[in-house]
Amino acid sequence: MxxxxxxxxxxxxxxxxxxxxxxxxxxxxxxxxxxxxxxxxxxxxxxxxxxxxxxxxxxxxxxxxxxxxxxVSAPRVTLNTGGLSPLATELANRLAARLSHLDDDTLAALLETVRDAPDRPR
CATH class of the missing domain: 1.10.260.40 (lambda repressor-like DNA-binding domains)
Structure with missing residues (x-):
């Protein structure tokens, strides 16, 4: 949902x-x-x-x-990590592989971290 x-x-x-x-x-x-x-x-x-x-x-x-x-409700999301750090690519791949295994508390903590991250120009 x-x-x-x-x-x-x-x-x-x-x-x-x-x-x-x-x-x-x-x-x-x-x-x-x-x-x-x-x-x-x-x-x-x-x-x-x-x-x-x-x-x-x-x-x-x-x-x-x-x-x-x-x-923020697109059920199918594509991430392009081209030009980003290797850490960004690893995070995107690990998140894609493990997302369905994360409990709501973990998801809420990750979401809070992302929401609170400052916007930085590329």
């Missing part, structure tokens, strides 16, 4: 809305919406994200949060 999908599902549940009801409001199939929630579809397009915000009647800060989650 993607961060976007998990949030949409939680918002839907909080509003007592079924998957079929939200799909009808968005004029998409329930199968598509389910696949989007579960991360079996690519990152949602901005227009669909805005439709979801409207269908769920989100206030602006909730909508901004959902848009930000959509931006």
């Amino acid at each position: 993607t961060p976007f999908g998990a949030r949409v599902r939680a918002l839907r549940a909080a509003r007592g809305m079924t998957l079929n009801e939200l799909a009808a409001r968005l004029t998409v199939s329930p199968a598509y919406l389910s696949a989007l929630e579960h991360g079996r579809r690519g990152r949602p397009q901005p227009g669909l994200v805005m439709q979801v915000c409207g269908a769920l009647d989100l206030i602006w800060d909730e909508a901004e949060t959902l848009k930000a989650l959509a931006a």
